[in-house]
Amino acid sequence: xxxxxPAGTPAALRAAADAGADAIYCGFADETNARNFPGLNFxxxxxxxxxxxxxxxxxxxxxxxxxxxxxxxxDLWTKAVDNAAACGADAIIAADIAVLDHxxxxxPDVRLHLSVQAAANTPEAIRFYxxxxxxxxxxxPRVFSVNEIAALNREIDVETEVFVFGGLCVMTEGRCSLxxxxxxxxxxxxxxxxxxxxxxxxxxxxGRMKARLGGFTIDCFERGEPAGYPTLCKGRxxxxxxxxxxxxDPVSLNAFELLEELAKAGVxxxxxxxxxxxxxxxASVVSAFRKAVDGLSGGADASAxxxxxxxxxxxxxxTTGSYRKTWR
Amino acid sequence: MAGASPxxxxxxxxxxxxxxxRLLDFYKQIxxxxxxxxxxxxxxxxxxxxxxxxxxxxxxxAVLTSAGKEVVLSTLAQPVNKRERDILAQQAAxxxxxxxxxxxxxxxxxxxxxxxxPFLNIYNEASLGFLTNRxxxxxxxxxxxxxxxxxxxxxxxxxxxxxxxxxxxxxLALSSxxxxxxxxxxxxxxxxxxxxxxxxxxxxATLDGTRFLAANGIQTLSDACHYSGLSSGQLKxxxxxxxxxxxHSLGMVEVLTEFRTFLDGGIDAQELEARLxxxxxxxxxxxxxxxxxxxxxxxxxxx
Numbered sequence: 001x002x003x004x005x006p007a008g009t010p011a012a013l014r015a016a017a018d019a020g021a022d023a024i025y026c027g028f029a030d031e032t033n034a035r036n037f038p039g040l041n042f043x044x045x046x047x048x049x050x051x052x053x054x055x056x057x058x059x060x061x062x063x064x065x066x067x068x069x070x071x072x073x074x075d076l077w078t079k080a081v082d083n084a085a086a087c088g089a090d091a092i093i094a095a096d097i098a099v100l101d102h103x104x105x106x107x108p109d110v111r112l113h114l115s116v117q118a119a120a121n122t123p124e125a126i127r128f129y130x131x132x133x134x135x136x137x138x139x140x141p142r143v144f145s146v147n148e149i150a151a152l153n154r155e156i157d158v159e160t161e162v163f164v165f166g167g168l169c170v171m172t173e174g175r176c177s178l179x180x181x182x183x184x185x186x187x188x189x190x191x192x193x194x195x196x197x198x199x200x201x202x203x204x205x206x207g208r209m210k211a212r213l214g215g216f217t218i219d220c221f222e223r224g225e226p227a228g229y230p231t232l233c234k235g236r237x238x239x240x241x242x243x244x245x246x247x248x249d250p251v252s253l254n255a256f257e258l259l260e261e262l263a264k265a266g267v268x269x270x271x272x273x274x275x276x277x278x279x280x281x282x283a284s285v286v287s288a289f290r291k292a293v294d295g296l297s298g299g300a301d302a303s304a305x306x307x308x309x310x311x312x313x314x315x316x317x318x319t320t321g322s323y324r325k326t327w328r
Numbered sequence: 329m330a331g332a333s334p335x336x337x338x339x340x341x342x343x344x345x346x347x348x349x350r351l352l353d354f355y356k357q358i359x360x361x362x363x364x365x366x367x368x369x370x371x372x373x374x375x376x377x378x379x380x381x382x383x384x385x386x387x388x389x390a391v392l393t394s395a396g397k398e399v400v401l402s403t404l405a406q407p408v409n410k411r412e413r414d415i416l417a418q419q420a421a422x423x424x425x426x427x428x429x430x431x432x433x434x435x436x437x438x439x440x441x442x443x444x445x446p447f448l449n450i451y452n453e454a455s456l457g458f459l460t461n462r463x464x465x466x467x468x469x470x471x472x473x474x475x476x477x478x479x480x481x482x483x484x485x486x487x488x489x490x491x492x493x494x495x496x497x498x499x500l501a502l503s504s505x506x507x508x509x510x511x512x513x514x515x516x517x518x519x520x521x522x523x524x525x526x527x528x529x530x531x532x533a534t535l536d537g538t539r540f541l542a543a544n545g546i547q548t549l550s551d552a553c554h555y556s557g558l559s560s561g562q563l564k565x566x567x568x569x570x571x572x573x574x575x576h577s578l579g580m581v582e583v584l585t586e587f588r589t590f591l592d593g594g595i596d597a598q599e600l601e602a603r604l605x606x607x608x609x610x611x612x613x614x615x616x617x618x619x620x621x622x623x624x625x626x627x628x629x630x631x
Binding site for chain 2: 068069070071072074095096097098101102117118119120121122123124125127128129131142143144170171172174175176177178180181182183184186188189204210214216217218219220233236237238239240242243246247248322325326327328
């Protein structure tokens with residue numbers, strides 16, 4: 001299985017390539033990609049240099065242009081596709097029909113991957129994208145159990161890529177406007193979720209710290225307790241007189257224990273989330289997964305690499321998410 | 329262009345788990361009393377509800393059609409299993425107007441026209457134009473898309489009827505996890521259909537008691553009740569031909585009547601707002617998605 005790793009900066013990309021990534025995904029520094037955060041992402045010039053660096057080490061570069069083009073400004077998105085092709089990108093990851101159509105028509109020789117943001121979760125939807133735009137790989141929405149992925153792969157004739165580590169969207173990616181409801185900005189509209197410029201922390205009268213997004217309290221922490229980032233769907237809320245993590249606990253995805261099952265399910269590529277992460281984090285996660293994946297194919301013991309991965313998540317709490325049917 | 333014909337009213341599909349009896353009574357009343365031009369019906373949110381509400385649709389379609397309403401079958405937004413996929417394939421072959429809410433339906437609709445529903449990610453003129461070439465004749469934009477964007481798209485794809493989501497809790501998110509089941513200590517596969525307890529969704533508040541969201545099975549909606557107080561003239565100038573009002577447990581006949589009166593110039597926007605506020609709304613009024621602001625806010629839109 002191919003190991004697909006994130007890079008938010010040229011330094012992170014070099015770290016991922018050096019640590020053994022088979023492919024690295026990144027985006028341009030604008031709203032054309034779904035990690036549009038300040039200080040992150042690439043200029044076309046940085047991308048060209050980075051592609052050369054990755055190719056020298058045998059790694060591919062996949063460029064995410066995976067937000068939905070803004071009405072009347074689709075040029076920004078089509079230009080990003082042209083730039084990615086000109087920089088020698090090995091594939092473009094897209095979700096919007098407008099972007100896919102442009103890439104398929106103007107750059108038929110560049111591989112197209114369907115972003116998770118397209119939420120293609122049936123063989124019919126996947127065939128629509130493969131037959132219409134020549135999509136070669138589908139990043140699966142995080143709605144499937146491993147058995148369902150195996151069944152899906154038997155029905156489709158295209159590569160599949162699944163998330164195995166990092167931040168976990170609880171809602172179906174590409175089908176969530178919670179962030180814009182609170183802040184006016186969302187993944188589909190502007191490439192961000194729970195954006196930092198709408199976050200604030202405020203102490204209440206009892207000394208508890210409230211972490212807020214767009215003025216809404218997303219979580220509340222006792223004095224001395226570390227206050228987490230208010231990602232909307234990971235907060236504590238109340239319903240029916242009870243308070244708790246209504247949508248999801250503050251956990252992150254770690255599917256290391258399922259790598260063998262995912263291989264048997266016919267998955268082509270494993271994706272690590274985290275383009276917002278620093279190069280040290282990228283280097284350690286990528287090398288741990290490299291050992292785990294190599295151990296899988298070579299029969300070597302990967303348990304040390306896996307324990308290292310366990311230590312790297314937010315608060316140490318991890319989940320296998322939808323890959324286990326009981327998550328639903 | 330929108331021309332001189334009046335802005336139409338549509339009733340959106342019921343997003344909540346209402347019993348079969350309640351649904352049929354509801355559509356009978358709409359057929360008899362509501363000033364509505366088009367009615368969308370069908371299960372959009374959860375395929376597990378289908379065996380219970382499926383028997384209602386033939387009767388509801390018959391009673392609405394004979395009352396002169398245009399009935400559109402709205403389809404599942406997130407099909408997951410073989411049964412649900414088979415249902416979508418069957419529905420695509422029905423001899424009645426349909427609304428698609430997932431790209432799964434596009435290939436099956438190759439020889440027919442359809443409405444592109446608000447759950448499809450159509451955010452620009454190029455993607456709507458693409459779907460128009462494949463049969464889309466009507467489009468309800470995603471709820472977070474601002475009016476400025478809708479106006480640009482409507483001007484560039486004038487052959488499509490644009491329908492604005494204009495009343496109700498905003499459908500904000502879908503998941504594979506059922507939040508109703510989770511809140512009741514259950515799982516989706518053994519949910520006991522607890523979502524039927526909340527005919528307008530389960531209220532979700534912040535820890536300091538501020539109303540915020542509403543859960544409806546795998547769907548999350550706003551707590552606040554969105555509305556559009558744009559006049560017929562403003563709607564026409566934006567390229568909008570129809571408003572979609574989303575069913576809630578309050579008197580929808582009354583809501584539709586107030587909107588009709590407002591669109592016909594019988595009352596102004598302030599009076600519409602006052603009359604809606606006096607009703608048993610599921611949450612406070614909001615409208616700021618229309619101006620590109622946080623959806624929960626209520627702002628003064630340009631008159």
